Amino acid sequence: MVGASPTNTGSGMLEALDPEQRAAASAPRGPVCVLAGAGTGKTRTITHRIAHLIGSGHISAGQVLAVTFTARAAGEMRTRLRALGVHGAQALTFHAAARRQLRYFWPRVVGDRPWDLLDGKLRFVGQAAQRVGLGADAEILRDLATEIEWAKASLVAPDDYPIAAARVQRDTPAPTAQVAEVYRAYEEIKNSARVLDFDDLLLHTTAALEEHDEVAREFRDRYRCFVVDEYQDVTPLQQRLLDAWLGGRDDLTVVGDANQTIYSFGGASPRPLLEFTRRFPDATVVRLERDYRSTPQVVDLANSVIAAARNRPAGSRLRLIGQRPDGPDPRFAEYEDEPSEAAAVAARVRYLLNAGVAASEIAILYRVNAQSEAYERALAEMGVPYLVRGGERFFERREIRQAMAALRTATVERSTDEDLVMVVRRVLAKVGLTEQPPAGGAAKERWDALLALVEVAEELSSTVEGADMSRYVAELEQRAAAQHPPTVEGVTLASLHAAKGLEWDAVFLVGLAEGILPIQHADGDEAAVEEERRLFYVGVTRAREHLWLSWSLSRHPGGRRHRRRSRFLHGLLPEHHSAARLGRARQLRDGTAKPRCRVCGGPLLETMEIKLARCGRCPSNVDEDLLARLKEWRTGRARELRVPPFVVFTDATLVAIAEQRPVDPVGLVSISGIGPTKVERFGSDVLAVVRGERG
Template sequence: MVDAPPTTNRPGLLDGLDPEQRAAAAAPRGPVCVLAGAGTGKTRTITHRIAHLVRSGHVSSGQILAVTFTARAAGELRTRLRALGVEGAQALTFHAAARRQLRYFWPRVIGDRMWDLVEGKLRLVGQAAHRVGLGTEGEFLRDLASEIEWAKASLISPDDYPAAAVRAQRDTPTSLKQMAEVYQAYETAKNSAQVLDFDDLLLQTTAILEEHGEVAREFRERYRCFVVDEYQDVTPLQQRLLDAWLGGRDDLTVVGDANQTIYSFGGASPRPLLEFTRRYPEATVVRLERDYRSTPQVVDLANRVIGAARNRPAGSRLQLIGQRPAGPEPRFGEFDDEQSEAAAVAARVRYLLDAGVSASEIAILYRVNAQSEAYEQALAEVGVPYLVRGGERFFDRREVRQAMVALRTAAADPPPTELVTAVRSVLARVGLTDQPPPGGGAAKERWDALLSLVEVAEELAASLDGANLPRYVAELEQRAAAQHPPTVEGVTLASLHAAKGLEWDAVFLVGLAEGTMPILHADGDDNAIEEERRLFYVGVTRAREHLWLSWSLSRHPGGRRNRRRSRFLYGLLPEHHPAARPTRAQAAKGGPKPRCRVCEGPLLETMEIKLGRCGRCPSNLDEQLFARLKDWRTNRARELKVPAFVVFTDATLLAIAEQQPADRGALVAISGIGPSKVERFGDEVLAVINT
C-alpha cells in the first residue's frame, strides 16, 4: 500500500461535508461503521470516503467493490463516484457482483460454461409442487417460492427446513413436511435442468471462494477494499459471501440504520450491523443524525414514530436533527370510506401541482399493492398523470426501445456536435418535439419518456468532460441493464417497501387503518409489529416538506364505519384534531391488568398477553403440538380458500401449544380467540391437542 499526504493537502474533496460525514469519509483504512439515519447523507458520505481512499493512495479505484441492495442504488453510487472523478470502482448489487465473479471463475472451477440463470422460478416450483402432490395455483406457487428464497437466504437446507421454520415461527404455505419436500424437489429439478436461481449466484460464488484457494487468492488480490450500503438488510447468505470476499481482512466500511430494517420476512437481520464493533473492536464508528432531507416538522414526527418502538437496541437509537427551514405541519385525515379518502388525496395532489410542486416530486404510498387501484382512478378523474412503481419497466417501453435503436445507430458515426444537441436531434426522429403535445394521455407519457432521455444527456454532460454520444449510449445501456431509469414526470404510486431509498417533496401515506398498517397477519407478534412500525417510519422519512397521513373508517361507501386508525398514529395527532379525542369505549377502558400465569407478574407486551406469561419465565412449548397445529391450519385454510392467518395467526397457535387448553372455556380465555373462532374451530383444535 502506497503512503500519501493526508487529504488536508488536497482541498475541496471533503470541504462540503459536515463534521460527522467528514469523520466517516476521512477515517483511516480498516473497519468503519456508519450508523446513518434517514436523510443524513449516507450516499454522499460513502462516495466521498471512496474518493478519499483513492486520492490518498490507500487503494486504487479498481480495487474497490461497493455493494448495495437495489440496482437503482448501485446506479446512484456509480453516478456520484463518476462526478467525484472515480471511474474504476465497482458499484453493484450483491447478486450482480456475484454473477460477474461466477461467470469469470466458473469455467476454471467447473470446467464448462456457466449454467443459465432462471429469471422466474415459478415453473420449476410448479413442477416440484406437482411432484409432491400439491396444487399449482399462481398465488400458492408464489408463496412456496418465497419460502424457498427465505430458506436459501438463511442458509437452511431442505433437510433442516422443518426445525428451522419452527424456530423462526414461519407462517408456511403448506405443512412443514410438504414444504421441505417441495424445496428438495425444486433443487433437484433445477440441478437436472442445469440452471441457477438468484440465490445460487451467491451460494455458488461463496462455495468457490471457500473451497478453491487459488481462486480466492486471485479475487482478494484484485479487490482489497469493500463498502456495503444498507447493511441492516444483509441476510446470512450475503454475510457469508462478504466474509468470503474479505478472507479475514478488515478493509470494510458498512453503512446502515437498524430503524429501517423492513425485510426480516426475507431473512434480513440488523444483527451484523448492531454487532459490528463486537466483531471489529477497533472499528471507527460514526453516527449521522443531521437530517438534510426533511423539514423539522417531518423530522419531529419521524422521531416520535420510531421513539415509540419497544426494545430498541442501542445501535438503533438515532435521534434525527432537522437541518432544513421550517415547513408545513403534517396533515391528518379521517374519511368515511376508501373512495372518499382517495378523492381527497387526489384533490390535494391537484392543489400541490397548481401551487408549483412537480408531479414527479409527489408520491402516494400504501402498505399493499392492491390499494393502488382507488388512487389510480381518483387521479385519472382529476387529470393527474401517475406512474405505478413496479409496473412496466422504463426501458421496456416501446418508445424507449425505439429511441435506443436510433441512438445506437447514431453513436456508430457520431455527429460533431455537443452531446445534448446530438441527442435531441436523434430523438426528434422518433417523436420528441420542442413542445409537449396538447392535453395529457398516452402521447404526453411518450413525450415525457423521451424528454427524460435528454435529461440523462444533460446530467452526463455536466458531470463528465468530453462526454459524447458513444459514452452516452454506454451510460444508457448500463442503466438499462441495472434497471436504473431516469425520472419521468408523473405522481408516483408505490408500496412502502418499494419506496425504500427514495424521497419526494410531498408524500401521502394512505390506508393507515388497523389490519392494513400494521398488516393483519402481524398482529400478536411483537417482532412483526415492530417491523411494521419501522416500515411506517420509512414512509414518513420519504417526505421532504409536505406529509399527509390518512385512513378510512369503512372499505366501501355506505359500509359499516368499524375500522380503527393505525395504532402507530396514537399520540401523533394534534390535540385539536377530531380523531385525537378518545372514544367513549377507550375512555372507559380499565379493569384488572393481565398477569403472568407462572410468576404472577404484570404482562405488558402484546405477545406476553397472548402467551399468558412474561418474557422472563421459561416457555413450555410443545414443538410437536405446534407443528401439528400448523399442519391442521394449513389444510383448513386451503379448504376455506383463505390465507392461513385468517384461521389463526402463528402467535395464537404458539399460545395454544404452550397453554394446551382442555376445553372451550380455556380456549376462549387465550387472547385473540373470540367466541366465533371457538364456535367454528374449537372442537377441531381440541382434537389436535388430544391427538
C-alpha cells in the same frame, strides 16, 4: 481514465461535508461502521470516503468493491463517484457482483459452459409442487417461491427447513414438511436443467471462494477495500459471501440504520450491523443524525414514530436533527371509505401541482399493492399523470427500445464535435419527442419517457467533460442492464417496501388503519408489529416537505365503519399535541368531555380504561423496559419519603406512563390520576426516566 485518481484529492474534497460525515470519510483504512439515519447523506459520505482513500493513495480505484441492495442505489453510487473523478471502482448490487465473479471463475471451478440464469422460478416451483401433490394455484406457487428464497437467503437446506421455519414462526403456505419437499424437488429440477436462480449466484460464488484457494487468492489480490450500503438488510447468505470476500481482512466500511430494517421476512437481519463492534473491537463508529432531507416538522414526526418502538437496541437509537428551514405541519385526515380517501388525496395532489410541485416529486405510498387501484382511478379522473412503481420496466417500453435503436445508429453516423444534448433531442424528435408535450394520456406518457432520456444527456454533459454520443449510449445501456431508469414526470404510486431508498417533496401515506398497518397477520407477534412500525417510519422519512397521513373507516361507500386508525398514529395526531392535550385534560377534570380511547377513539367506561386512556379491546403498547425503570425509581423515591410505593404512583399510573410516554408536564397532566401537585413534586424525575436519563 480507468483506475484514475479523483481530480479533487486531499482534504479539500471533504470540506463540503459536515463534521460527522467528514469523520467517516477520512477514517483510516480498517473497519468503519457508519450509523446513518434517514436523510443524513450516507451515499455522499461513503462515496467521499472511497474517493478520499483513492486520492490519498491508500488504495487504487480497481481495488474497491462497493455493494448495495438495489440497482438504483448502485447506479446512484456510480454517478456520485464519477462526479468525484473516480473511475474504475466497482459499485454493484450483491447479485450483480456475484454474477460477474461467478462468470469469470466458472471455467476454473466447474469446467463446462456457464449455466443460464432463471428470469423467474415459478415454472420450476410449479413442477416441484405438482410432484409433491400441492397443485398449481398461482398464489400458492408465489408463496412457495418466497419460502424457498427465504430458506436459501438464510442458509437453510431442504432437510432443515421444517425446524428452521418453526423456530422463527414462518407463516407457511403448506405444512413445513411439504414445503421442504417442494424446495428439494425444485433444486433437483433446476439442477437437471443446468440453470441458476438469483440466490445460486451468491451460493456458488461463496463456494468458489471458500473451496478453491487459487480462486480466493486471485480475488483477494484484486479487491482490497469493501463498502456495504444498507447493511441492516444483509441476509446470512450475503454476510457469508462478504466474509468470503474479506478472507479474514478488515478493510470494510458498512453503512446502515437498524430503524429501517424492513425485510426480515426475506431473511434480512440488523444483527451484523448492531454487532459490528463486537466483531471488530477497534472499529471506527460514526453516527450521522443531521437530516438534510426533511423539514423539522417531518423530522419531529419521524422521531416520535420510532421513539415509540419497543426494545430498541442501543445501536438503533438515532435521533434525527432537522437541518432544513421550517415547513408545513404534517396533515392527518379520516374518511368514511376508501374511495372518499382516494378522491381527497387526488384533489390534494392537484392542489400541489397547481402550486408548482412537480408530479415526479409527489408519491402516494401504501402497505399492499392492491391498495393502488383506488388511487389510480382517482388520479385518472383528476387528469393527473402517474406511474405505478414495480410496473413495466422503463427500458422495456416500446418507445424506449425504439429510441435506443435510433441513438445507437446516430452514434455511428454523427460526429463527436456537436453538443450532446442537441444531438440527442434531434434524434429523439424522429421517434416522437415534439417541442411541446401532448395534452395527456398515453401520448403524454411516451413523451415524458423520451424527455427523460434527454435529461440523462444533460446530466452526463454536466458531470463528464467531453461526453459524446458513444459515452451517452454506453451510459444508457449500463442503466438498462442495471434497471436504473431516469426520472419520468408523473405521480409515483408505490408500496412502502418499494419506496425504500427514495424521496419526494410531497408524500401521502394512505390506508393507515389497523389490519393494514400493522398488517393483520403481524398482530400478536411483537417483532412483526415492530417491523411494521419501522415500515411506517420509512414511509414518513421519504417526505422532504409535505406529509399527508390518512385512513378510512370502511372499504366501500355505505359499508360498516369497523376500521380503527393505526395504533402507530397514537401520540402523533393534533389532539395529542401540547395545547390540545392540556385543554382535553381540563375538560376531563371538569366533566365537560367524555373520555375517549386514544387508539380507536371509542368511549371509555371502566376506571382502569380511563386511567390508561385505552379501551380493553385495543392492544397495550406498554414499554416493558420503561415500566421496569419507573418501578425502580418509585421504589427509591418511596424509600426516601418513607411512604408506601403506591403513595408516589400506583401501578396503573406507571403502566399509563409507560404506554403513553409523555414528553412534557402537559403530557403528564393528561394522564388520569396525575394532578398539578404530583407533576410539581415528581414530574421532572418521571420525565427524566422516560427520556432514559435515569432509572
